[in-house]
Structures are given as C-alpha cells and as structure tokens.
Amino acid sequence: MNAISGACDWLSTSANWQGEKGVWHRLAEHLYFSGVALGIACLIALPLALWLGHIGRGGALAVNVSNVGRAVPTLAVLVLLTLTPLGRHGDVPTLIALVLFAVPPLLTNAYVGVREVDRSVVEAARGMGMSGGQVFARVELPLAYPLVMTGLRSAAVQVIATATLAAMAGEGGLGRIITAGFNLQDTPQVVAGAVLVAALALVVEGAFVAVGRLCDPMRGRA
Numbered sequence: 001m002n003a004i005s006g007a008c009d010w011l012s013t014s015a016n017w018q019g020e021k022g023v024w025h026r027l028a029e030h031l032y033f034s035g036v037a038l039g040i041a042c043l044i045a046l047p048l049a050l051w052l053g054h055i056g057r058g059g060a061l062a063v064n065v066s067n068v069g070r071a072v073p074t075l076a077v078l079v080l081l082t083l084t085p086l087g088r089h090g091d092v093p094t095l096i097a098l099v100l101f102a103v104p105p106l107l108t109n110a111y112v113g114v115r116e117v118d119r120s121v122v123e124a125a126r127g128m129g130m131s132g133g134q135v136f137a138r139v140e141l142p143l144a145y146p147l148v149m150t151g152l153r154s155a156a157v158q159v160i161a162t163a164t165l166a167a168m169a170g171e172g173g174l175g176r177i178i179t180a181g182f183n184l185q186d187t188p189q190v191v192a193g194a195v196l197v198a199a200l201a202l203v204v205e206g207a208f209v210a211v212g213r214l215c216d217p218m219r220g221r222a
Helices: 002-012 023-055 059-071 074-083 092-115 119-127 132-169 175-183 187-214
Strands: none
Touching: 002 187, 023 059, 023 092, 023 132, 023 175, 023 187, 059 092, 074 092, 074 132, 092 132, 119 132, 132 175, 132 187, 175 187
C-alpha cells in the first residue's frame, strides 16, 4: 500500500509533470514513437494483407513469416539494432523494433478478415457484374472491417506497451520515468510510470473502439 499511496503522491506533484523530464514531455515522446511506428506498420501490412486476402494466394506464407516477429523478443531486437550502425541515427532502432512488433497482428487480422468473407456473397457480387476492384471495395472490405479494426486496435495497444522499452536504448517516452525510478530505487515512481503506461493503453484502446464504430461502413445498415 505504501508504494501505491506513494505513486499517487508522485502523480499529484505538479513538479513531476513539468520540464523535459516531466510526464507531459515523456507522454509526447511516447505518443510520437507509438504513432510513427504504428503508421509505418499499417502502410506495410494492411495493403499487402488486403491484397493477398482478395486474390487468395500467398497469404498463409506471409502470415507465418510475419508471426516470426512475435517469437523474437522486442528488447533483443532493439539491443541488436542499437549495436549496429543504425544505432547512430537516434530513434531509428526503436521505430524499427516497434514496427516489426506491430506488423503481425495487422497482417494476420486483415488477411483473415478478407478471406473469411462469405464466398457466396462474393460470387453473387461478381454475378451482378462487379469488377474485382468493386467486389473488394463494396463487399470484401466492409465485411472484413471489424476484424481489420481489431488487429489495428491490438497492434496499437501492444505498441503503446512495448514503446516503454525505448528507455532501455536511451530514448524517451514514459519508460524513462520507470527506469529513473529503478535507478533512484524509488518504488513509488516506478509504480507511477507503470500506471501511466497502463492508463495510456486503455485510453488508446477506447479511442480506437469509438473510431471503429463511427467509421464502420456497415453502420446503420440492416
């Protein structure tokens, strides 16, 4: 209980929220890492997964290859990239590690979402004279949308949590609050940092749920 009450005191101290080492600055760094990494992962994974799901070829291989990234610890990838020449380019190793971590759920869910669309519906659309592009845009993508958004939401939450490891490479983010607490043997600060990361992950997940419902192409349809 002392650690929890101490964490509340730490979070309620205005000095801990100000300056370059304050919560607001660390939060901005954390959102930067997470947002850029998730954006790059979406640009890589979603077009490939949706296209493979549409044509029905090579998807299983792509999913299996991408899932290899889940078996490799993100911290190990981050450390190895930091030791390479890429380590001289600031936050590049961190972004690469996070992108590799975000691709599997995006690729898997998008591919499976398109492939699980009822084939009879697809054939009926083609029988009505729709082209391949029209079938994809008007039938497959709207029906696959819930699973695509689930993958996006899962990837976002995982990246938010994993971006904490950026502190291990000397980068910013909320992880710096946790590592600083360890260095100072300040348990309340460590707990406070963990609470901030958990709260951010919950807020991001809730935001994606809301956006997913608002942008659902099937919203309002019977």
